[in-house]
Amino acid sequence: MQMLADVTTPEIEDVEAIISAKDVSVFYGDKQALNNVNLDIPANQITSLIGPSGCGKSTFLRCLNRMNDTVFGCRVEGNITLDGQDIYAPEVDEVLLRARVGMVFQKPNPFPKSIYDNVAYGPRIHGLTRDKDELDEVVLTSLEKAGLLKEVKDRLNATGTGLSGGQQQRLCIARALAVQPDIILMDEPCSALDPIATARIEELIEELRENYTIIIVTHSMQQAARISQKTAFFHMGEIVEVGDTEQLFTNPRDDRTQGYITGRFG
Amino acid sequence: MTDTSTPGKKTDWASPQLLAKVAQRQRAEKRFRRLGLSAIVIALAMLATLLFSIAGKGYSAFYQTRLVMDVTFSEAVIDPKGTRNEDDLRAAGYGGIVRDTLRETFPDVKSRKDLRELFALVSKGAPMQLRDMVLDNPDLIGQTVPVDFIAGDDIDMFNKGFIPRDVPEGDRRVKDMEIAWFDQLDAVGAVKMVFNSTFFTSGDSREPELAGIWGAISGSFYTLIVTFLISFPIGVMSAIYLEEFAPQNKFTDLIEVNINNLAAVPSIVFGLLGLALFLNVAHLPRSAPLVGGLTLALMTLPTIIIASRAAIRAVPDSIREAALGLGASKQQTAFHHVLPLSMPGILTGTIIGLSQALGETAPLLMIGMVAFIVDIPGGFTDAATVLPVQIFLWADSPERAFVEKTSGAILVLLGFLIFMNALAVLLRKKFERRW
Numbered sequence A: 001m002q003m004l005a006d007v008t009t010p011e012i013e014d015v016e017a018i019i020s021a022k023d024v025s026v027f028y029g030d031k032q033a034l035n036n037v038n039l040d041i042p043a044n045q046i047t048s049l050i051g052p053s054g055c056g057k058s059t060f061l062r063c064l065n066r067m068n069d070t071v072f073g074c075r076v077e078g079n080i081t082l083d084g085q086d087i088y089a090p091e092v093d094e095v096l097l098r099a100r101v102g103m104v105f106q107k108p109n110p111f112p113k114s115i116y117d118n119v120a121y122g123p124r125i126h127g128l129t130r131d132k133d134e135l136d137e138v139v140l141t142s143l144e145k146a147g148l149l150k151e152v153k154d155r156l157n158a159t160g161t162g163l164s165g166g167q168q169q170r171l172c173i174a175r176a177l178a179v180q181p182d183i184i185l186m187d188e189p190c191s192a193l194d195p196i197a198t199a200r201i202e203e204l205i206e207e208l209r210e211n212y213t214i215i216i217v218t219h220s221m222q223q224a225a226r227i228s229q230k231t232a233f234f235h236m237g238e239i240v241e242v243g244d245t246e247q248l249f250t251n252p253r254d255d256r257t258q259g260y261i262t263g264r265f266g
Numbered sequence B: 001m002t003d004t005s006t007p008g009k010k011t012d013w014a015s016p017q018l019l020a021k022v023a024q025r026q027r028a029e030k031r032f033r034r035l036g037l038s039a040i041v042i043a044l045a046m047l048a049t050l051l052f053s054i055a056g057k058g059y060s061a062f063y064q065t066r067l068v069m070d071v072t073f074s075e076a077v078i079d080p081k082g083t084r085n086e087d088d089l090r091a092a093g094y095g096g097i098v099r100d101t102l103r104e105t106f107p108d109v110k111s112r113k114d115l116r117e118l119f120a121l122v123s124k125g126a127p128m129q130l131r132d133m134v135l136d137n138p139d140l141i142g143q144t145v146p147v148d149f150i151a152g153d154d155i156d157m158f159n160k161g162f163i164p165r166d167v168p169e170g171d172r173r174v175k176d177m178e179i180a181w182f183d184q185l186d187a188v189g190a191v192k193m194v195f196n197s198t199f200f201t202s203g204d205s206r207e208p209e210l211a212g213i214w215g216a217i218s219g220s221f222y223t224l225i226v227t228f229l230i231s232f233p234i235g236v237m238s239a240i241y242l243e244e245f246a247p248q249n250k251f252t253d254l255i256e257v258n259i260n261n262l263a264a265v266p267s268i269v270f271g272l273l274g275l276a277l278f279l280n281v282a283h284l285p286r287s288a289p290l291v292g293g294l295t296l297a298l299m300t301l302p303t304i305i306i307a308s309r310a311a312i313r314a315v316p317d318s319i320r321e322a323a324l325g326l327g328a329s330k331q332q333t334a335f336h337h338v339l340p341l342s343m344p345g346i347l348t349g350t351i352i353g354l355s356q357a358l359g360e361t362a363p364l365l366m367i368g369m370v371a372f373i374v375d376i377p378g379g380f381t382d383a384a385t386v387l388p389v390q391i392f393l394w395a396d397s398p399e400r401a402f403v404e405k406t407s408g409a410i411l412v413l414l415g416f417l418i419f420m421n422a423l424a425v426l427l428r429k430k431f432e433r434r435w
């Protein structure tokens, strides 16, 4: 499989890779969850990770911002670089890394605080703004970018957990944007949402592509096909196939990819 | 029954076996509900019995018999020099005035023995009562005014009906003669029952009618402050460290097991530890709220740690991930999000721990807080006692009048406990969160 992965990469070589994973293996205790994964993430593109449940998509995503560090017994091997720098190098501050590589989770998880404080939290702890006016500005533009401002602008002090599921997820996106990351990781951001809210978020992701690099895990083939430029198919802890989204969906090289996208297994 | 599970065959839900099974299940459920209900009824009945018996015995402690007599504040006795100097007024012989008052009210009593009985009609505190009146208002000197004397404890008991008239004279503490005097006063309306403010404002006393719980309440207050100041920060910090930062290894497990064990250690053991540590090694003052508070803090710590850990664990991981994902450090995550969210639970646990400490007696006996202390403690190092120890002391006293004081003090203690626990419930209700 590794051969396959290597073969497919050259096709998108023309775009500069911002993240590059080489031979990444992840273990939870004795259990191996990822086995020698190689993947380049092109800058300012949307990369989607697809694959059957339990194949290691979330695990891979959480390696990219070292969220796995917080999981007891989790061990990461291999090499992941961000802008050419090894993110697992001892001198790297993982807290700062997480500010550069934002994350949106599967289940919306706003803080039980006001909408304003939710968005302002990141800039506050990183000291990104000098005064209240500047902070207001950041909060409003982040909400605007996340397409939530219109709905909440006259209740910024209402609690974030009181919003609808879709609104909460957009609030979480706004919260991630407020830190001004380079990369945003999204782990099934639409799985708890109805089709209309999903469409809004997809629209939003496409808009964000201009300024951010986005990696999204999704269970919806259509979603992957609609929004991403590059797709990686995971299976049993390995990348079976990776390539141009259009090519992967219309003309997969591997039988397993074919089987998965046509719904024969997964 | 076996054939119902064979594939292809339809279950006959109306078959006698299945119906019998349903009936059996319904009977079992009814039986269980009845058992549960009776368990609750029994528990409530016991609680009610306890409360009623204590309240029945204790409510009379909140009232006090007063004997009204005309007192002549003779200038010749109180202030012969006429200077109205406060020190002179303080040192004057008010005992003589009390005796004169009684002699004038009952002119027939002549013999020394009878007079001694007569003087016991009013409390030993009567001279102090007069002194305080004069110090309060020196204009009284030279006047004759009616004064509400606190009755002696035997008369008080008699008036409250605890000493019946119809037993033979030899078997009761109030003699026929005293009853006659009492009746004489009663006949002219000079016997009053008033709210017993002494009980709530004074410290302990050998005289039941002068004894109060304010000293013990103050002692409990200072003790609990020390307990809170020590056990809350240490407990919460330990809980946060153990839950959020400690590596998961054998050593952490060992600590966890030991904390749980400590919570189950009998409180007297903590008293012995306090004695050894704070008195014998650190040489802190004996009987002081400081030492009592430290000792109770040792006892309360495990409770607070356990409750805090449970509250911290109840904060969903998604909140931690949200904060970490934004680039918050572990410490920022713990203090900005986890701690505030678990605070209601932590406070509830703390209040419950403190109310346990408030009701604790045994460890305090070990560090000398069981002494007879009249003065109201004014600080953390003054000799003091606490409410439950005061109850213990009074329950041990032979005087009939201390029985009602004991129950009265228990009522007050129960009041504080109910208040604290209600506060805990209220906090929990108010900040209850659904995720």
Ligand SMILES: Nc1ncnc2c1ncn2[C@@H]1O[C@H](COP(=O)(O)OP(=O)(O)OP(=O)(O)O)[C@@H](O)[C@H]1O
Binding pocket: A028, A031, A033, A051, A052, A053, A054, A055, A056, A057, A058, A059, A060, A071
């Ligand atoms: N914290 C953990 N401890 C132990 N094993 C884990 C942990 N998290 C994930 N795993 C295991 O690692 C493997 C990959 O899990 P992962 O969550 O990455 O799958 P996934 O592709 O995201 O699945 P899904 O689509 O269902 O979210 C699974 O077998 C899972 O059981």
Ligand SMILES: [Mg+2]
Binding pocket: A057, A058, A059, A187
């Ligand atoms: Mg997943």
